[in-house]
Amino acid sequence: xxxxxxxxxxxxxxxxxxxxxxxxxxxxxxxxxxDGSIDLTxxxxxxAGAWVLTHSINRGQGAALATGMRFAVxxxxxxxxxxxxxxxxxxxxxxxxxxxxxxxxxxxVVLGSRFLNDNSNVPFFRGMVLKAGILFSRxxxxxxxxxxxxxxxxxxxxxxxxxxxxxxxxxxxxxxxxEISRNNLRYVEVPVTIRxxxxxxxxxxxxxxxxxxxxxxxxxxxxx
Amino acid sequence: MLIQILLVAFSIFVLWRVFLRFRQKELSxxxxxxxxxxxxxxxxxVALPQTTEVVASWLGVGRGVDVAIYVSIVILFYLVFRMFIxxxxxxxxxTELTRGKAIEEVKEPKDNERE
Numbered sequence: 552x553x554x555x556x557x558x559x560x561x562x563x564x565x566x567x568x569x570x571x572x573x574x575x576x577x578x579x580x581x582x583x584x585x586d587g588s589i590d591l592t593x594x595x596x597x598x599a600g601a602w603v604l605t606h607s608i609n610r611g612q613g614a615a616l617a618t619g620m621r622f623a624v625x626x627x628x629x630x631x632x633x634x635x636x637x638x639x640x641x642x643x644x645x646x647x648x649x650x651x652x653x654x655x656x657x658x659x660v661v662l663g664s665r666f667l668n669d670n671s672n673v674p675f676f677r678g679m680v681l682k683a684g685i686l687f688s689r690x691x692x693x694x695x696x697x698x699x700x701x702x703x704x705x706x707x708x709x710x711x712x713x714x715x716x717x718x719x720x721x722x723x724x725x726x727x728x729x730e731i732s733r734n735n736l737r738y739v740e741v742p743v744t745i746r747x748x749x750x751x752x753x754x755x756x757x758x759x760x761x762x763x764x765x766x767x768x769x770x771x772x773x774x775x
Numbered sequence: 776m777l778i779q780i781l782l783v784a785f786s787i788f789v790l791w792r793v794f795l796r797f798r799q800k801e802l803s804x805x806x807x808x809x810x811x812x813x814x815x816x817x818x819x820x821v822a823l824p825q826t827t828e829v830v831a832s833w834l835g836v837g838r839g840v841d842v843a844i845y846v847s848i849v850i851l852f853y854l855v856f857r858m859f860i861x862x863x864x865x866x867x868x869x870t871e872l873t874r875g876k877a878i879e880e881v882k883e884p885k886d887n888e889r890e
Contacts, residue, residue, distance in 0.1 A: 580884070584877070593882075600884045604877040610870045618874045622881065719870055771863070 553579045554650055555629040558601070559615030560637035564590040570639050571599035577646040578633065582623050584615040592637075602627070613723025617716040624711045632711050634704040641703045645743050649705045652739045659710040659736040660727075662696060663703030663743035670744040677747070680758040687765065692728035696740060700724045703743050710736050721760070722768035782821040786814045813850075 556578045560567055571581050581601040585593035587609035597603045604618055616634060623629040631653050635641055645663070652658040665671040666681075673681070681700060688699040704727070706714070714730040716723050731738050790811065797807040820827055820843055827839025836842050 597882050597884065602884055603882040605880065605882075606873045606877050608869070608873060610873050614870045614874070618877055621874070622878050626878065626881070717867065719866065770859075 552630045552654060553628060554631045554633060554646070555580045555582055555623040555627055556633045556635045556646070557582045557584065557616060557619035557623055558596075558635050558637050559584045559586055559612045559619065560588065560592050560596065561586045561609060561612070561615075562588045562590050562592060563637040564588070564592045564595055566639045567592050567637055568595045568599045570635075570637060571596055571601050574635065574643045574646070575600050577643045580623070580627055580629075582619045582627070583637075584619040586610060586612070586615040611720035613716050613721065613726070614719040616723060620706070620711050620716075624708050628708075629711070630708050632706045632708070634702055634706075636702045640745050640747070642744050642746070645703070645741075648741050649703060649743065652741065653705055653707045657737070658739040659707045660731055660738040661705040662698070662738060662740045663701045664696070664698035664740040665701060665743060665745040666697045667740060667742035668744070670742070672747050673745070674747060677758055680761050684761060684764075688725045688728050691725060691768075692732045694728050694732055694738070696728065696738075698740070699728060701743070701745070703745075710734075718767065718771050720767050721764045722771060725764075725768050726771075779821050783818050786818045786821070790814045 554577075556574055558567075558570070558574075558581065560583055563570075567583070571583065574581055581596075581599075583593070583596040583601040583603050585596065585603060585605045587606045593603050593605055602622075604622055606615060606618065620632050620634075623632045631650050633646060633649060635646075641663075649661050649663055652661050665673060681698070685696065685699050689695060700721075702724075713734045713736065714727065716726060716730075718726045730736075793802065793807065793810045793814065796802040797804075802810070824839055827842050829839075831837065831839045831842045834842060836845070
């Protein structure tokens with residue numbers, strides 16, 4: 552089974568080399584999508600052993616993921632595609648756990664959830680915003696998931712072919728759930744650990760951005 | 776009134792621009808006709824405001840000026856809507872182009888440096 556990790560990255564030169572070297576032993580290939588970074592993200596990822604796809608201009612995380620996933624399946628014949636964050640928030644030891652339900656034919660999509668265990672040090676306010684996001688996605692997609700905006704996921708090759716990501720920016724997380732529901736894909740959640748560091752909180756999404764994501768979600772849905 | 780002279784002058788200026796765009800083939804025939812009719816109508820309404828009273832009483836709106844404002848708002852919303860759709864489409868096309876180029880110019884991993 553060919554397991555390929557797809558990492559969307561935008562200006563992550565600080566961590567990317569470490570993240571990829573840490574990941575390489577756990578997967579068949581690593582595909583990094585450099586989403587128009589102005590730093591050395593692409594070069595460093597390449598040096599660390601990844602396939603590097605370069606968006607010449609920044610198109611957003613959803614677009615970068617879609618590029619990497621299409622490449623992994625169409626060009627590298629991936630059996631399983633894992634979405635992984637570039638900032639070191641995820642744990643490479645958890646790859647096996649997230650891939651397993653697909654390997655044994657139990658699911659088409661596996662979603663990491665930071666709320667199924669107590670390992671993640673989710674800051675209080677961030678936790679509130681995430682809970683609101685979960686409620687939102689449960690209503691729009693109808694899936695009873697416990698964590699929706701978690702970038703740690705796995706898809707079977709066939710699932711990747713079926714799922715269409717048109718939301719270029721952050722609303723793709725909700726869109727993926729909609730697509731799971733639309734295509735009647737089998738999904739399971741597995742507990743994962745998200746490490747919140749001072750750095751990842753500064754670089755990552757501001758909690759206030761959630762309002763904009765909701766706007767993007769609806770405008771994208773209305774005018775598809 | 777001065778405002779009428781200014782608005783008519785402005786409308787003539789826009790008509791001239793519309794004509795130029797059409798001659799440079801930057802405007803399709805359909806849109807050319809739409810804009811010509813639109814700005815001619817603006818000139819008529821500005822120069823002879825009483826014409827709008829006829830339309831107003833016919834539509835059951837109080838004043839002629841109100842009809843002009845209502846119609847303008849509807850047209851503005853429609854144009855904004857069109858532009859919104861167009862921009863989304865352009866965004867998606869740019870993403871597709873960027874994606875195609877990225878996949879074409881992929882950098883393979885240097886195997887000797889792995890492990």
